[in-house]
Amino acid sequence: MQNLITGFILIGITIFFYAFFLFKNDNKKLKRSFKKGIKQFIKNSIRLFAVFVIIGLLQSFLSKESVANFLLKFQGFKGIIFGELTGAVMMGPVASGYPIGKYLLENGASISLISAFLLSWVLIGIVSISIEFKEFGVKFAISRNILTLVFIILISILMGILI
Amino acid sequence: MKEKIKSIFSEYYLEIIFLTIALILVLINKNKAYVGFKYALNTYKNLFFVIMGVAFLSGLISELVNENMIRKYIGKESGFKGVIIGAIFGTVMVGPAYVYYPFLKELMNKGAKINVIATTIGAWAIKLQWLPFAITILGAKFIITLNIFIFIFAIFSGYLIEYFTNNLK
Numbered sequence: 001m002q003n004l005i006t007g008f009i010l011i012g013i014t015i016f017f018y019a020f021f022l023f024k025n026d027n028k029k030l031k032r033s034f035k036k037g038i039k040q041f042i043k044n045s046i047r048l049f050a051v052f053v054i055i056g057l058l059q060s061f062l063s064k065e066s067v068a069n070f071l072l073k074f075q076g077f078k079g080i081i082f083g084e085l086t087g088a089v090m091m092g093p094v095a096s097g098y099p100i101g102k103y104l105l106e107n108g109a110s111i112s113l114i115s116a117f118l119l120s121w122v123l124i125g126i127v128s129i130s131i132e133f134k135e136f137g138v139k140f141a142i143s144r145n146i147l148t149l150v151f152i153i154l155i156s157i158l159m160g161i162l163i
Numbered sequence: 164m165k166e167k168i169k170s171i172f173s174e175y176y177l178e179i180i181f182l183t184i185a186l187i188l189v190l191i192n193k194n195k196a197y198v199g200f201k202y203a204l205n206t207y208k209n210l211f212f213v214i215m216g217v218a219f220l221s222g223l224i225s226e227l228v229n230e231n232m233i234r235k236y237i238g239k240e241s242g243f244k245g246v247i248i249g250a251i252f253g254t255v256m257v258g259p260a261y262v263y264y265p266f267l268k269e270l271m272n273k274g275a276k277i278n279v280i281a282t283t284i285g286a287w288a289i290k291l292q293w294l295p296f297a298i299t300i301l302g303a304k305f306i307i308t309l310n311i312f313i314f315i316f317a318i319f320s321g322y323l324i325e326y327f328t329n330n331l332k
Contacts, residue, residue, distance in 0.1 A: 002257040002292055003213050010216025017223050029226045037222030043174075044218055044265055049207055050178040051261070056202030057188050060195040092202075095293050098300045105301070114301075115309060122288035122313070128261035130177045135268040136280075143327035144281060147320050155312045163305055 047131060054127050055091045062089070064096070068103045071113065079113035080156045084149065087120025091128065097121045112160035119152045213258055221269040230274045238274040249279040250317055253286030260287035277328050278321035285317030 014037075021030040067086060074082045090097065101114045124145055132141040172179070189196040207214075230238075237245040256263070267280050289310050290297075297306045 003209050006257055007210070007212025007214075007216050010220055011212060014216060014219045014223055017227060021227070033222040033226035034219075035222070036225055037219035040221050040265055041215055041218035044214055044262075045207075046175065046178060048210070048214060048262060049203060050181040052203035052206045053185050053200060054181050056206070057185055057196060057199035059202060060198040061188065061192070092206075093293075094290055095296060098293075098297050102300050111305070114305075118309065119288070119313070122290065123285065125261065127181075128259070130181075131261045131264050134177070135264040136271070137328075139328045139331045140277065140281070140324065143331065144284070144320070144324050147323055147327070148285075148316075151316050151320065155309075155316065158312070159305075159308065162308060 047134070051127050051131065058089065058127075059092055059096075064100050064103075068100050068107075071104060071117065072107055072109055074113065075110065079110055080116045080153055083113040083116035083156070084120045084124075084152050087117040088124040088126050088149075090117075090121050091125045094118065094122050110160060111163045112156040115159040116152055116156040119155060120149075123148050123152065210258060210262055213262055217263055217266045221266050224266075224269045224273060228273055233270065233274045237270065237279045238276055241276070241279070245276060245279045246282050246318055246321060249283040249321070250286045250314065253283040253317065254289045254314070255291055256287060257290075257292050260284055263287075276325065278325035280321075281324040282317045282321035285320050286314060288313050288317070 018030065018034075021027075021033075067090070071079070071083060071086060087097075097118055101118055104114050104117070105111075129141060129145060132144070185196070185199075188199070234240050237248055241248070253260075267275075267283060271277070271280055294306065294310070
Protein backbone atom coordinates (compact mmCIF):
# COMPACT_ATOMS: atom_id res chain seq x y z
CA MET A 1 0.00 0.00 0.00
CA GLN A 2 2.72 2.44 0.99
CA ASN A 3 4.63 1.49 -2.11
CA LEU A 4 1.57 2.18 -4.20
CA ILE A 5 1.22 5.65 -2.69
CA THR A 6 4.93 6.39 -3.15
CA GLY A 7 4.73 5.17 -6.72
CA PHE A 8 1.79 7.43 -7.48
CA ILE A 9 3.60 10.39 -5.92
CA LEU A 10 6.67 9.72 -8.07
CA ILE A 11 4.57 9.43 -11.22
CA GLY A 12 2.61 12.52 -10.23
CA ILE A 13 5.80 14.54 -9.93
CA THR A 14 6.95 13.19 -13.29
CA ILE A 15 3.69 14.10 -15.01
CA PHE A 16 3.86 17.55 -13.48
CA PHE A 17 7.28 18.12 -15.00
CA TYR A 18 6.20 16.73 -18.37
CA ALA A 19 3.33 19.18 -18.35
CA PHE A 20 5.83 21.89 -17.57
CA PHE A 21 7.87 20.91 -20.65
CA LEU A 22 4.77 20.86 -22.81
CA PHE A 23 3.80 24.27 -21.54
CA LYS A 24 7.23 25.63 -22.31
CA ASN A 25 7.03 23.99 -25.71
CA ASP A 26 10.34 22.26 -25.13
CA ASN A 27 9.56 19.19 -27.18
CA LYS A 28 13.15 18.19 -27.72
CA LYS A 29 13.86 17.83 -24.04
CA LEU A 30 10.52 16.17 -23.49
CA LYS A 31 11.25 13.55 -26.10
CA ARG A 32 14.77 12.89 -24.83
CA SER A 33 13.75 12.44 -21.22
CA PHE A 34 10.79 10.26 -22.19
CA LYS A 35 13.07 8.03 -24.24
CA LYS A 36 15.50 7.78 -21.34
CA GLY A 37 12.62 6.94 -19.04
CA ILE A 38 11.44 4.06 -21.21
CA LYS A 39 14.96 2.73 -21.58
CA GLN A 40 15.49 2.87 -17.82
CA PHE A 41 12.13 1.31 -17.14
CA ILE A 42 12.92 -1.73 -19.28
CA LYS A 43 16.45 -2.08 -17.94
CA ASN A 44 15.46 -1.69 -14.31
CA SER A 45 12.52 -4.04 -14.71
CA ILE A 46 14.71 -6.85 -16.00
CA ARG A 47 17.34 -6.24 -13.33
CA LEU A 48 14.88 -5.98 -10.45
CA PHE A 49 12.81 -8.93 -11.55
CA ALA A 50 15.91 -11.11 -11.53
CA VAL A 51 16.65 -9.89 -8.01
CA PHE A 52 13.08 -10.54 -6.88
CA VAL A 53 13.25 -14.09 -8.25
CA ILE A 54 16.39 -14.80 -6.25
CA ILE A 55 14.91 -13.26 -3.10
CA GLY A 56 11.74 -15.27 -3.56
CA LEU A 57 13.68 -18.49 -4.03
CA LEU A 58 15.90 -17.77 -1.04
CA GLN A 59 12.84 -17.10 1.09
CA SER A 60 11.10 -20.29 0.12
CA PHE A 61 14.22 -22.41 0.44
CA LEU A 62 15.32 -20.91 3.76
CA SER A 63 12.42 -21.31 6.13
CA LYS A 64 12.26 -19.02 9.13
CA GLU A 65 12.58 -21.91 11.55
CA SER A 66 15.66 -23.33 9.90
CA VAL A 67 17.34 -19.90 9.83
CA ALA A 68 16.56 -19.31 13.50
CA ASN A 69 17.63 -22.78 14.56
CA PHE A 70 20.84 -22.44 12.61
CA LEU A 71 21.64 -19.17 14.37
CA LEU A 72 20.90 -20.57 17.81
CA LYS A 73 23.96 -22.78 17.49
CA PHE A 74 26.30 -19.82 17.83
CA GLN A 75 27.23 -17.70 20.79
CA GLY A 76 29.45 -14.77 21.64
CA PHE A 77 31.52 -13.21 18.89
CA LYS A 78 30.89 -16.12 16.58
CA GLY A 79 27.19 -15.41 17.03
CA ILE A 80 27.65 -11.83 15.85
CA ILE A 81 29.55 -12.95 12.76
CA PHE A 82 27.05 -15.64 11.81
CA GLY A 83 24.12 -13.35 12.60
CA GLU A 84 25.65 -10.80 10.29
CA LEU A 85 26.34 -13.23 7.46
CA THR A 86 22.88 -14.75 7.65
CA GLY A 87 21.28 -11.30 7.75
CA ALA A 88 23.16 -10.36 4.60
CA VAL A 89 21.69 -13.34 2.76
CA MET A 90 18.18 -12.62 4.01
CA MET A 91 16.34 -10.07 1.95
CA GLY A 92 12.82 -8.91 1.40
CA PRO A 93 10.83 -6.80 3.86
CA VAL A 94 12.43 -6.75 7.28
CA ALA A 95 8.98 -7.24 8.82
CA SER A 96 9.55 -10.97 8.48
CA GLY A 97 12.88 -10.56 10.29
CA TYR A 98 11.42 -9.26 13.55
CA PRO A 99 9.53 -12.47 14.38
CA ILE A 100 12.77 -14.40 13.78
CA GLY A 101 14.44 -11.96 16.18
CA LYS A 102 11.79 -12.64 18.78
CA TYR A 103 12.12 -16.39 18.39
CA LEU A 104 15.89 -16.06 18.80
CA LEU A 105 15.46 -13.91 21.90
CA GLU A 106 13.03 -16.37 23.49
CA ASN A 107 15.44 -19.21 22.87
CA GLY A 108 18.41 -17.61 24.50
CA ALA A 109 20.32 -15.95 21.66
CA SER A 110 22.27 -12.86 22.67
CA ILE A 111 21.12 -9.31 21.98
CA SER A 112 24.30 -8.82 19.97
CA LEU A 113 23.50 -11.70 17.64
CA ILE A 114 19.97 -10.45 17.04
CA SER A 115 21.23 -6.90 16.46
CA ALA A 116 23.81 -8.13 13.97
CA PHE A 117 21.21 -10.22 12.18
CA LEU A 118 18.64 -7.41 11.89
CA LEU A 119 21.18 -4.69 11.06
CA SER A 120 22.70 -6.77 8.33
CA TRP A 121 19.24 -7.60 7.00
CA VAL A 122 18.45 -3.92 6.40
CA LEU A 123 21.91 -2.61 5.56
CA ILE A 124 23.44 -5.35 3.41
CA GLY A 125 21.87 -7.45 0.71
CA ILE A 126 23.93 -10.03 -1.02
CA VAL A 127 21.61 -9.87 -4.03
CA SER A 128 21.21 -6.11 -4.19
CA ILE A 129 24.98 -5.61 -4.11
CA SER A 130 24.90 -6.46 -7.80
CA ILE A 131 22.70 -3.44 -8.47
CA GLU A 132 24.97 -1.30 -6.33
CA PHE A 133 27.95 -2.36 -8.43
CA LYS A 134 26.18 -1.52 -11.66
CA GLU A 135 24.87 1.86 -10.55
CA PHE A 136 27.55 3.28 -8.30
CA GLY A 137 30.68 1.44 -9.34
CA VAL A 138 32.98 -1.06 -7.67
CA LYS A 139 34.74 1.33 -5.30
CA PHE A 140 31.55 2.72 -3.84
CA ALA A 141 29.92 -0.69 -3.45
CA ILE A 142 32.95 -2.37 -1.90
CA SER A 143 33.78 0.42 0.52
CA ARG A 144 30.15 0.78 1.57
CA ASN A 145 29.62 -2.90 2.19
CA ILE A 146 32.92 -3.56 3.96
CA LEU A 147 32.49 -0.51 6.18
CA THR A 148 28.96 -1.59 6.96
CA LEU A 149 30.12 -5.12 7.85
CA VAL A 150 32.68 -3.71 10.28
CA PHE A 151 30.30 -1.23 11.86
CA ILE A 152 27.56 -3.81 12.31
CA ILE A 153 29.97 -5.77 14.51
CA LEU A 154 30.77 -2.66 16.56
CA ILE A 155 27.14 -1.61 16.92
CA SER A 156 26.12 -5.15 17.87
CA ILE A 157 28.71 -5.28 20.65
CA LEU A 158 27.50 -1.88 21.87
CA MET A 159 23.90 -3.09 21.74
CA GLY A 160 24.86 -6.08 23.85
CA ILE A 161 26.34 -3.76 26.46
CA LEU A 162 23.52 -1.20 26.38
CA ILE A 163 20.44 -3.40 26.36
CA MET B 164 24.83 -9.74 -34.44
CA LYS B 165 27.80 -11.12 -32.55
CA GLU B 166 28.51 -7.66 -31.22
CA LYS B 167 24.95 -7.30 -30.09
CA ILE B 168 24.96 -10.58 -28.20
CA LYS B 169 28.22 -9.52 -26.59
CA SER B 170 26.81 -6.20 -25.44
CA ILE B 171 23.67 -7.83 -24.07
CA PHE B 172 25.83 -10.28 -22.16
CA SER B 173 28.03 -7.59 -20.64
CA GLU B 174 25.00 -5.56 -19.64
CA TYR B 175 23.02 -8.42 -18.14
CA TYR B 176 25.59 -10.99 -17.05
CA LEU B 177 24.46 -10.79 -13.44
CA GLU B 178 20.88 -11.42 -14.41
CA ILE B 179 22.01 -14.38 -16.48
CA ILE B 180 23.88 -15.77 -13.46
CA PHE B 181 20.81 -15.22 -11.28
CA LEU B 182 18.54 -17.00 -13.71
CA THR B 183 20.96 -19.91 -13.93
CA ILE B 184 20.90 -20.22 -10.13
CA ALA B 185 17.14 -19.96 -10.27
CA LEU B 186 16.91 -22.73 -12.86
CA ILE B 187 19.13 -25.01 -10.78
CA LEU B 188 16.91 -24.39 -7.76
CA VAL B 189 13.86 -25.18 -9.88
CA LEU B 190 15.40 -28.53 -10.72
CA ILE B 191 16.06 -29.21 -7.03
CA ASN B 192 12.56 -28.46 -5.81
CA LYS B 193 9.79 -27.46 -8.18
CA ASN B 194 7.21 -26.49 -5.57
CA LYS B 195 9.48 -24.23 -3.61
CA ALA B 196 10.74 -22.65 -6.80
CA TYR B 197 7.16 -21.98 -7.84
CA VAL B 198 6.53 -20.17 -4.56
CA GLY B 199 9.69 -18.15 -5.19
CA PHE B 200 8.58 -17.10 -8.67
CA LYS B 201 5.18 -16.17 -7.36
CA TYR B 202 6.86 -13.99 -4.76
CA ALA B 203 8.87 -12.28 -7.51
CA LEU B 204 5.75 -11.56 -9.57
CA ASN B 205 3.92 -10.20 -6.55
CA THR B 206 6.81 -7.99 -5.53
CA TYR B 207 7.12 -6.66 -9.06
CA LYS B 208 3.40 -5.93 -9.15
CA ASN B 209 3.63 -4.25 -5.76
CA LEU B 210 6.49 -2.05 -6.80
CA PHE B 211 5.39 -1.54 -10.42
CA PHE B 212 4.51 2.12 -10.05
CA VAL B 213 7.59 2.84 -7.99
CA ILE B 214 9.82 1.22 -10.62
CA MET B 215 8.07 3.17 -13.36
CA GLY B 216 8.21 6.41 -11.39
CA VAL B 217 11.89 5.99 -10.62
CA ALA B 218 12.70 5.31 -14.28
CA PHE B 219 10.86 8.30 -15.71
CA LEU B 220 11.92 10.62 -12.92
CA SER B 221 15.56 9.67 -13.55
CA GLY B 222 15.03 10.44 -17.23
CA LEU B 223 13.61 13.82 -16.30
CA ILE B 224 16.37 14.70 -13.85
CA SER B 225 19.00 14.05 -16.48
CA GLU B 226 17.32 16.57 -18.79
CA LEU B 227 15.63 19.09 -16.60
CA VAL B 228 17.16 19.55 -13.20
CA ASN B 229 19.59 22.34 -12.89
CA GLU B 230 23.00 21.29 -11.63
CA ASN B 231 23.34 24.43 -9.57
CA MET B 232 20.25 23.50 -7.62
CA ILE B 233 21.55 20.02 -6.87
CA ARG B 234 24.91 21.43 -5.86
CA LYS B 235 23.27 23.86 -3.51
CA TYR B 236 21.09 21.36 -1.66
CA ILE B 237 22.88 18.01 -1.78
CA GLY B 238 26.13 18.78 -3.58
CA LYS B 239 29.47 20.39 -2.84
CA GLU B 240 28.02 23.59 -1.45
CA SER B 241 25.52 21.90 0.83
CA GLY B 242 27.87 20.75 3.59
CA PHE B 243 26.29 19.16 6.62
CA LYS B 244 22.84 20.41 5.61
CA GLY B 245 22.99 18.15 2.55
CA VAL B 246 23.90 15.18 4.73
CA ILE B 247 20.92 15.84 6.99
CA ILE B 248 18.63 16.17 3.95
CA GLY B 249 19.92 12.81 2.71
CA ALA B 250 19.51 11.16 6.11
CA ILE B 251 15.93 12.38 6.54
CA PHE B 252 15.01 11.45 2.97
CA GLY B 253 16.37 7.95 3.47
CA THR B 254 14.59 7.57 6.79
CA VAL B 255 11.12 8.45 5.55
CA MET B 256 11.25 6.55 2.25
CA VAL B 257 9.53 3.18 1.99
CA GLY B 258 10.28 0.14 -0.15
CA PRO B 259 13.62 -1.49 -0.91
CA ALA B 260 16.48 0.98 -1.37
CA TYR B 261 17.89 -0.77 -4.42
CA VAL B 262 14.77 0.04 -6.42
CA TYR B 263 15.71 3.69 -6.00
CA TYR B 264 19.40 3.28 -6.85
CA PRO B 265 19.00 4.45 -10.49
CA PHE B 266 17.35 7.62 -9.22
CA LEU B 267 20.13 8.24 -6.67
CA LYS B 268 22.69 7.54 -9.37
CA GLU B 269 21.11 10.19 -11.59
CA LEU B 270 21.34 12.69 -8.72
CA MET B 271 25.02 11.80 -8.37
CA ASN B 272 25.56 12.39 -12.09
CA LYS B 273 24.04 15.81 -11.59
CA GLY B 274 26.45 16.72 -8.80
CA ALA B 275 25.06 15.24 -5.60
CA LYS B 276 27.89 14.43 -3.20
CA ILE B 277 28.89 10.82 -2.62
CA ASN B 278 28.54 11.14 1.14
CA VAL B 279 24.99 12.45 0.84
CA ILE B 280 23.99 9.50 -1.35
CA ALA B 281 25.77 7.00 0.92
CA THR B 282 24.04 8.50 3.94
CA THR B 283 20.69 8.25 2.18
CA ILE B 284 21.26 4.56 1.45
CA GLY B 285 22.35 3.95 5.05
CA ALA B 286 19.36 5.77 6.53
CA TRP B 287 17.08 3.79 4.22
CA ALA B 288 17.66 0.90 6.65
CA ILE B 289 15.45 2.72 9.14
CA LYS B 290 12.02 1.38 8.35
CA LEU B 291 9.87 4.10 9.82
CA GLN B 292 6.63 2.44 8.74
CA TRP B 293 7.60 -0.81 10.51
CA LEU B 294 8.68 0.76 13.80
CA PRO B 295 5.38 0.31 15.68
CA PHE B 296 5.23 -3.33 14.60
CA ALA B 297 8.88 -3.90 15.47
CA ILE B 298 8.40 -2.33 18.90
CA THR B 299 5.46 -4.57 19.78
CA ILE B 300 7.55 -7.60 18.84
CA LEU B 301 10.99 -6.77 20.19
CA GLY B 302 10.37 -3.96 22.65
CA ALA B 303 10.82 -0.20 22.43
CA LYS B 304 14.22 -0.04 24.08
CA PHE B 305 15.84 -2.48 21.67
CA ILE B 306 14.27 -1.14 18.48
CA ILE B 307 14.73 2.56 19.21
CA THR B 308 18.35 2.14 20.27
CA LEU B 309 19.03 0.06 17.15
CA ASN B 310 17.55 2.70 14.87
CA ILE B 311 19.38 5.55 16.55
CA PHE B 312 22.56 3.62 15.85
CA ILE B 313 21.56 3.20 12.21
CA PHE B 314 20.95 6.94 11.88
CA ILE B 315 24.32 7.86 13.42
CA PHE B 316 26.05 5.20 11.35
CA ALA B 317 24.40 6.47 8.16
CA ILE B 318 25.75 9.98 8.67
CA PHE B 319 29.18 8.86 9.82
CA SER B 320 29.63 6.21 7.14
CA GLY B 321 28.78 8.69 4.39
CA TYR B 322 32.01 10.58 5.00
CA LEU B 323 34.09 7.40 5.17
CA ILE B 324 32.55 5.97 2.00
CA GLU B 325 33.21 9.21 0.18
CA TYR B 326 36.80 9.20 1.36
CA PHE B 327 37.36 5.59 0.25
CA THR B 328 35.56 6.00 -3.07
CA ASN B 329 37.71 8.99 -3.90
CA ASN B 330 40.99 7.59 -2.66
CA LEU B 331 40.96 3.87 -3.44
CA LYS B 332 42.76 2.87 -6.58
